[in-house]
Amino acid sequence: MTWTHRERLLAALNHEEPDRVPIDLGGAEFTSVTLGAYEKLKKYLGVNVATEPMSIIHSVAHPAEVILERFGVDTRNVQPGGYEGGLDHWIDDNNYVDIFNVLWKHTKSDVDQHFLHKDGPFHGGKLTLDRVEECDWPDGKNPGLARGVKERVQAIKAKGGDHAVCLYLPGGVIHRGYAMRGFEAYLKDLYKSPQPLQLLMKKLCDFWCDTAETVINAAGPENIDIIYFGEDLGTQDGCMFDPDGIYANYLKPHHARMVSTVKGLTGHKVKVCFHCCGSAYHFIPHLIDIGVDALNPVQVTAKNMEPDRLKEEFGDKITFWGAINTQRILPFGSPEEVAEETRRIISILGKGGGYILNSVHNIQAEVPPENIVAMFETGLAHRYH
Amino acid sequence: MQVAKIHDAVLEYEEEDVARMVQAEVDAGTDIKVILEEGLIKPLDVVGEQFSDGTLFVPEMLMAAEAVAAGLDIVRPLLVETGAKPAGTIVLGTVKGDLHDIGKNLVGMMLEGAGFQVFDLGTDVDPETFIAASKENQADIVAISGLLTTSMPEMEKTVAILRQDKETDNSNIKIMIGGPPVNQEFADKIGADAYGQDAPGAVEKVRELVSS
Numbered sequence: 251m252t253w254t255h256r257e258r259l260l261a262a263l264n265h266e267e268p269d270r271v272p273i274d275l276g277g278a279e280f281t282s283v284t285l286g287a288y289e290k291l292k293k294y295l296g297v298n299v300a301t302e303p304m305s306i307i308h309s310v311a312h313p314a315e316v317i318l319e320r321f322g323v324d325t326r327n328v329q330p331g332g333y334e335g336g337l338d339h340w341i342d343d344n345n346y347v348d349i350f351n352v353l354w355k356h357t358k359s360d361v362d363q364h365f366l367h368k369d370g371p372f373h374g375g376k377l378t379l380d381r382v383e384e385c386d387w388p389d390g391k392n393p394g395l396a397r398g399v400k401e402r403v404q405a406i407k408a409k410g411g412d413h414a415v416c417l418y419l420p421g422g423v424i425h426r427g428y429a430m431r432g433f434e435a436y437l438k439d440l441y442k443s444p445q446p447l448q449l450l451m452k453k454l455c456d457f458w459c460d461t462a463e464t465v466i467n468a469a470g471p472e473n474i475d476i477i478y479f480g481e482d483l484g485t486q487d488g489c490m491f492d493p494d495g496i497y498a499n500y501l502k503p504h505h506a507r508m509v510s511t512v513k514g515l516t517g518h519k520v521k522v523c524f525h526c527c528g529s530a531y532h533f534i535p536h537l538i539d540i541g542v543d544a545l546n547p548v549q550v551t552a553k554n555m556e557p558d559r560l561k562e563e564f565g566d567k568i569t570f571w572g573a574i575n576t577q578r579i580l581p582f583g584s585p586e587e588v589a590e591e592t593r594r595i596i597s598i599l600g601k602g603g604g605y606i607l608n609s610v611h612n613i614q615a616e617v618p619p620e621n622i623v624a625m626f627e628t629g630l631a632h633r634y635h
Numbered sequence: 636m637q638v639a640k641i642h643d644a645v646l647e648y649e650e651e652d653v654a655r656m657v658q659a660e661v662d663a664g665t666d667i668k669v670i671l672e673e674g675l676i677k678p679l680d681v682v683g684e685q686f687s688d689g690t691l692f693v694p695e696m697l698m699a700a701e702a703v704a705a706g707l708d709i710v711r712p713l714l715v716e717t718g719a720k721p722a723g724t725i726v727l728g729t730v731k732g733d734l735h736d737i738g739k740n741l742v743g744m745m746l747e748g749a750g751f752q753v754f755d756l757g758t759d760v761d762p763e764t765f766i767a768a769s770k771e772n773q774a775d776i777v778a779i780s781g782l783l784t785t786s787m788p789e790m791e792k793t794v795a796i797l798r799q800d801k802e803t804d805n806s807n808i809k810i811m812i813g814g815p816p817v818n819q820e821f822a823d824k825i826g827a828d829a830y831g832q833d834a835p836g837a838v839e840k841v842r843e844l845v846s847s
Contacts, residue, residue: 486815
C-alpha cells in the first residue's frame with residue numbers, strides 16, 4: 251500500500267510500523283530549526299525563498315514548503331493567531347512585552363540569537379491571592395487567537411499529500427509562571443506560597459484551555475491530528491522538582507486538565523505530544539497516566555534518557571518524538587556519524603512503530619547543513635520492510 | 636547545643652528561624668566558626684548530597700541555600716572582624732554570548748553557602764572581564780558557565796585566553812567550567828582544571844582545587 255503522510259504518522263503513534271519512519275520538522279516551535287541554521291541550510295540546498303519566522307522570540311524558522319517536501323516531512327504546523335488588543339508591544343528591536351506583561355530581552359549575541367524573559371508582573375515581593383487576582387489577565391477567547399487558523403488548515407488540505415496537522419499551543423502553567431513570577435521565586439512559592447501559586451497556575455491553565463477551544467473550533471476539530479504542548483520538567487542531570495510529590499500533587503492536575511480538554515474537544519481522536527526537555531524519565535509514567543501519547547524532544551544526553559531504556563520501559567505506552575542528539579552529534583559530528591546515529595535511534599525507538607524522527611529540540615545555529623540533510627535523508631531512505 | 640537547631644532549621648528551609656537562631660548564638664557568645672561550620676555549611680552539604688543523589692530537587696536546594704544565606708549575612712561581617720579569610724575566592728560568570736544564568740546562580744548560592752567568597756559577574760562575560768575581576772579580587776578560581784552548545788567554542792576561547800594570561804602572570808589561578816552541554820572530557824580537551832557536574836558537584840571541585 252502507499253502511505254500518506256498522515257497515515258504514516260498516525261501508524262507510528264498507534265505503535266504500528268508504517269513504510270518508513272515518520273519525519274517531523276517545524277510541526278511545532280520546538281521541533282523546527284533556528285534562524286541561524288536555516289539560512290545556511292537554504293543556501294546549501296539552493297533554496298531561494300524569503301525566511302518566514304515561526305517565532306522571533308525563540309529565533310525559529312517556519313521551514314519553507316519546498317524544504318519540507320525535500321525531506322518528506324509528514325507534519326504541517328498550525329498555531330494560534332495574534333492576540334488582539336493585548337498588552338503585547340515592542341519597546342524597541344531588543345525588548346518585547348508579551349500579552350502576560352512579561353518583558354523579553356534579546357540576547358544580543360553572535361551565537362545565541364533569541365530572547366529571554368527578564369521581568370514580569372509578579373517579580374519581587376510576596377505572591378498573594380490579591381496580586382494574582384488583580385493582574386490584567388489575557389482572555390483565551392480573544393478572536394485574534396483564531397485569526398488565520400482556518401485558512402492555514404485549508405491551505406494544508408488544499409495542497410494535497412494528506413499531511414498530519416500538528417497544532418502547537420504555546421504556554422502552560424510552569425514556564426509562563428516562571429516568566430511572570432521569576433524562576434527561583436516560582437519554585438520557592440511551591441512551598442512558601444502554595445495557594446497564590448495555585449491560583450496563578452489555574453489562571454494560566456484557564457487561558458490555555460480557552461485558547462485551545464478557540465483555536466480548535468476555528469480549525470475544525472476533525473482537521474487536527476496532533477496537539478503539541480508542554481514544559482520542561484527535567485534538567486540535564488535529573489528532575490526539576492519531585493516527580494511524585496510536587497509534580498504529582500500540584501502541577502500534574504493542570505496538565506491532566508489540558509490533555510482532557512483537547513481530547514474532549516476533538517472527540518478523543520487527537521493525539522497529544524508533550525514537550526519536556528532534560529531528564530523526563532521519572533515523569534513519563536505521570537504523562538502516560540494523564541493520556542499523553544508522545545514525548546518530545548527525548549533528550550538522549552540527559553540522565554536516564556538512554557533510548558533502549560526508554561523503549562524497554564515505556565515503548566508500548568508512549569511514542570518518542572525527537573531523540574537525534576543535539577548536544578554532541580548534530581553540531582559536532584560528521585554527516586556519516588549523524589546518519590549512523592539516526593539509523594541507531596530508528597532501530598531502537600522505532601521498533602514496532604512509536605517513533606517520529608526529529609532532532610532533540612530545534613536544530614541549533616551551529617549545526618552544519620550537511621548534518622541536517624544527513625539526518626533527514628537517512629529517515630527518508632529508511633524502510634520497515 | 637543550639638547550633639544543632641540551626642542545622643535542622645536549614646534542613647527545614649526556615650530562613651527566618653535560621654537568622655533568628657544564628658543571632659541568638661552570636662549573642663550568647665558561641666564561636667562564630669562553629670556556627671558557620673556546624674550550623675550552616677554542614678546541613679547545606681547534606682542538601683547538596685541529596686540533590687546529587689536525586690532525592691532532593693531544585694526548589695529544596697534553593698530554599699536551603701537561602702536559609703544559609705540568611706545566617707551568613709549575620710556571620711560574615713563578624714568573620715571579617717576576626718580576620719578570618721574565606722575558604723577561597725571565586726569569580727563566576729556565564730560565558731560570552733550566553734545569557735542563561737539559572738545553573739550559574741545555583742552554583743553561586745551553593746558556593747557562598749559553603750563559605751566561599753563569590754564574585755558573580757553575571758552573563759555574557761568576555762574573557763577580559765573574567766581576567767580583570769579575578770585580579771581585582773585575588774580570586775583562586777575562575778568558574779565559567781554555559782547552557783548552549785554554541786557556547787562551547789566560546790568557552791574554549793575564554794579558557795585559552797585565561798590560561799595565556801595565567802602563564803604571563805605566573806599565577807596559580809584555577810579555571811573550572813560547568814553547564815549542560817559540557818563534561819569532563821570537554822574540560823580536559825580545552826585545558827580547564829576542573830568540571831562541575833552540578834551545583835553541589837561544583838562545590839566539591841572548588842574544595843579540591845583550593846586545597847591542592
